[in-house]
Amino acid sequence: MLDLGQVRCFVAAATELNFRRAAALLNMTQPSLNRQIHLLEENLGVKLFERIGRTVKLTTEGRVFLADASRLLSIAEQAESTVRRASKGTTGRVRLGFTGAAGYELIPELLMAAKHALPDIDVVLLELVSVAQIEAFAAKAIDLGFLRPLPSRQPLEFLLVDKEPMIVALPAGHALCRFDEIELAQLDDQAFIMHSPTHGKYFYERIMGMFTTTDVKPQFTQYIDQTPTILSLVRAGLGVSILPFSSQRFHYDNVEFRRIAGQSVQAEMSMAWRADQDNPAVTAFRLMAAEHFASKTR
Structure with a gap:
């Protein structure tokens, strides 16, 4: 097994072709450098240097070994850097669940912020309704979620990031x-397209x-999971509905929107994560996201 310290001594000496300068470069004494290279030669069973008087030259074996030794040190340095960044959460993978409503503006803006703040974190996107995200947390299939806050038996924590x-x-x-x-x-006895009590549970319970x-x-005529489908049925004249303000972004023809008089109920969007997760990349991404949303409200 190669000793990286010995390899580092060899590369310095092979590059300088002067043991005194190489020793100074490595902040060690020349006898110590000589000793490390001698041990390396014994380990490899070959001579790496020819010493003729004060002149030092690489042997054929030394020239061959130099290229691989330099690569080995480069890989070791890269591995050290990677593991340090991983421990700080600046590299790794985050599986991010999000609803269709979050995907329109919130997620693209967040990904742009992450691209600058955490460029080495790989984000895997999964579009899921809020109920499905709760199930995904239970299966440990996602690390962070942007969803309508729902009660859960999972050890989840929530941070409100938007409301409308x-x-x-x-x-x-x-x-x-x-x-x-x-x-x-005025909606009493009106034909009404209602959110599903299962996959549209958040809006169903609120409405x-x-x-x-x-x-x-x-008069509830249909129970539907997704906002675009609800809008399609409203456009077809099959009923009215109550939706979050952001649903106007879908730009459906022949659909008009009106505010609800005196109504203070709002649709909330939260960032959720498992309280027991210990992935540094997830923690770093969550903290970056929290700062991003906090800065938008200042």
Whole structure:
């Protein structure tokens, strides 16, 4: 087994072809340098240098060994740098779950920030609805998630990163389009496209809470998981719906949006992570993300 210290002595001496200068370069005495090279030659079973008077030359074996020895030191230095960066969380992989709503603007902005702050971290993206992200955390299939905050039996921690008002989506030409704002009471007995109570659980529970509080009873015609599909059904005139403000970004033709009068319920977006995770790269990315979002609210 090669001793890297001995290899380093050989490379210095082979580069300088002067043992005194090589020893000074390595901050050691010349006898110590001579000793290390002698041990290396014994280990390899070959002579690496020819010493003729005060002149030092590489043997054929020494010239052959120099190229590999230089590469070996370079690889060792790279490995040392990599492991140190890994211990600080500046290199590694982060599996990032996100909802469709987060993918429109939040995630692209965050990835741009990460590209500058943590360029050696590899980010693997997985688009999942919030319920599926909770399940992915349970299976340890994702490291960080951007999702609507939901109760979980997993040891998860949440950081609120964004919130937005809820609005009413109406098919163009609907009778309620003449109002600038919609009272929840005006949705009573209206055909309503509702979020799924399973995969759309966050919005289902929030909207049902709004209706229960105001004793509004729409006619639920469909239960749908994804916002784009809800908008498609609204556009087709199959009902109205309540969606987060950001749903307007989908730019569906023949769909109009109105604010809800006097309504303070908001849709929240949180960053989630397992409290028991110990991956330095995940911790570094999480802290960078937290600072990124904090700077946006200053």
